[in-house]
Amino acid sequence: MRQTARALTLTVALLAAMAAPTALPAAEAPVAIAIHAGAGTMSREETTPKQETAIRAELEHAVRVGHRVLTEGGTSLEAVQAAVNILEDSPFFNAGKGAVFNAEGENELDASVMDGATLNAGAVAAVRRIANPIDLALAVMTESRHVMLIGEGAETFAVEQGFELVDPAYFHTERRWRQLQEAKTAQTAARRGTAGRWYSTVGAVALDRDGNLAAGTSTGGLTNKRWGRVGDTPIIGAGTYANNETCAVSATGTGEYFIRYVVAHSICEHVRDGMSIDKAAGRLIHEVLPAAGGDGGVIAMDAAGNIAMPHNTPGMYRASIGADGRVTVAIYASP
Numbered sequence: 001m002r003q004t005a006r007a008l009t010l011t012v013a014l015l016a017a018m019a020a021p022t023a024l025p026a027a028e029a030p031v032a033i034a035i036h037a038g039a040g041t042m043s044r045e046e047t048t049p050k051q052e053t054a055i056r057a058e059l060e061h062a063v064r065v066g067h068r069v070l071t072e073g074g075t076s077l078e079a080v081q082a083a084v085n086i087l088e089d090s091p092f093f094n095a096g097k098g099a100v101f102n103a104e105g106e107n108e109l110d111a112s113v114m115d116g117a118t119l120n121a122g123a124v125a126a127v128r129r130i131a132n133p134i135d136l137a138l139a140v141m142t143e144s145r146h147v148m149l150i151g152e153g154a155e156t157f158a159v160e161q162g163f164e165l166v167d168p169a170y171f172h173t174e175r176r177w178r179q180l181q182e183a184k185t186a187q188t189a190a191r192r193g194t195a196g197r198w199y200s201t202v203g204a205v206a207l208d209r210d211g212n213l214a215a216g217t218s219t220g221g222l223t224n225k226r227w228g229r230v231g232d233t234p235i236i237g238a239g240t241y242a243n244n245e246t247c248a249v250s251a252t253g254t255g256e257y258f259i260r261y262v263v264a265h266s267i268c269e270h271v272r273d274g275m276s277i278d279k280a281a282g283r284l285i286h287e288v289l290p291a292a293g294g295d296g297g298v299i300a301m302d303a304a305g306n307i308a309m310p311h312n313t314p315g316m317y318r319a320s321i322g323a324d325g326r327v328t329v330a331i332y333a334s335p
Contacts, residue, residue: 029209030323031070032305035063035083037093037317038200039252039297042331052331055092055317060329062086063319066204076206076214076248077115077138084111084134084216087202091173093317094200096132099171099220101180102229107171109220110234111137112148116213116242123148123234129155129165134218136163137234148234176223183224200317201233203250205242205301207323213248213303215240215264222255231255237265244303246271247280252316253296257289267300277301281308 037059044052066083070076088096099107111133112123122141125148130136139161140149149157155165203217217240219233232239232255239255241264242248249264258264263284270280281300289295290312297311297318305323309316311333319329 029211030305031067031207031209032301032307032321032323033063033066033070033079033083033204033206034299034301034307034309034320035059035066035087035202035204035318036250036252036297036299036309037062037087037095037202039295039311039313039316040200042315042317044332047331055331056329058086058090058092059317059319060327062204063321063327063329066206067321070206070208073209075210076208076212077113077216079206079208080113080204080214080216081134081138083204083206084202084218085132088132088134088218091175093202094176094220095202095218096220097171098173098176098200100176100200100223102221103184103224103226105177105180107168107220108225108228109133109171109218110230111216111218112234112236112240113137113141113216114214114236114240114242114248115141116215116244116248117210119243121147121236121240123236123240124154125150125230125234126228127151127154127158128168130158130163131166131170132218134216136161137216137218139163147236150230171220176220179223201239201252203240203252203299205248205250205299207248207301207303207305211244211303213242213244213301215242215248215250217250217252219252232258232263235259237262239264241265241268243268247277247300247302249281249298249300251296251298253289253311253313254294257292257294258296261288261292261294263289263298267298271302277306278308278310282310285310285312 066079069079114121201219246268297316
């Protein structure tokens with residue numbers, strides 16, 4: 001009788017073990033990353049073949065750098081930071097080195113980062129002497145009790161953390177300066193505080209070997225912006241959000257609308273309700289925002305590494321390496 005009971009117990013245990021999911025070894029767990037470098041009215045007619053080749057190469061470089069961090073066992077936060085750093089250091093994109101000028105002819109930069117495992121987040125806004133704002137946003141998250149620091153206070157914190165402040169001239173590029181002058185001569189654009197339908201924010205989302213998601217976003221804001229305007233980029237839930245239970249999102253577009261509709265967080269809540277990442281991101285970008293008058297796009301990733309990169313503008317600089325290792329690099333509505 002005891003042997004029969006023992007045999008039954010062993011059989012039940014064996015069946016349970018067979019039914020339970022087998023965790024993949026860390027080296028085999030999927031990793032994935034997606035990046036963007038802005039959405040807007042870019043077109044093939046206005047981009048020379050040389051420019052397009054250079055931009056595509058920069059996008060691919062950034063996504064591969066971030067992916068290498070993941071395959072070598074780095075965290076999703078480290079991968080996001082590494083990829084965004086590449087984009088911030090490029091004069092092609094409106095973040096870091098390539099930041100646009102405000103109405104006073106100065107560069108004001110914003111950034112944020114979020115850890116999907118802990119929901120910890122950090123952000124900075126209106127900083128003028130930080131070469132890589134995403135790094136400072138990460139320091140706010142890890143080295144302070146706060147989520148967002150702005151302006152001079154953020155730069156004081158940066159110095160205390162050992163950051164080197166750069167001369168504001170570091171951000172000066174002739175292309176961005178010409179954009180400011182063009183905006184100032186266009187009365188309507190100047191009155192609205194924008195130089196047109198162009199939103200060259202940069203960002204990244206990633207999934208690491210431990211199954212942790214992260215998101216980060218960085219921008220120079222809008223050309224000819226006034227009054228200390230801050231958009232969605234440093235606003236957790238609007239331009240950046242990550243939660244291991246749902247998804248990670250980085251946005252680019254008309255920031256005021258992304259703030260009003262809490263776009264990044266809303267996408268993740270749709271995923272929580274059972275929507276696929278494609279449908280959740282698509283609903284916000286192709287239905288909710290256009291109905292309200294907003295445009296732009298997002299990169300979004302769910303906990304399995306599935307990626308969505310919808311945009312309702314003619315183009316969006318974007319690249320990804322999925323869980324299957326496939327590399328995509330695209331600029332226009334159709335690659």
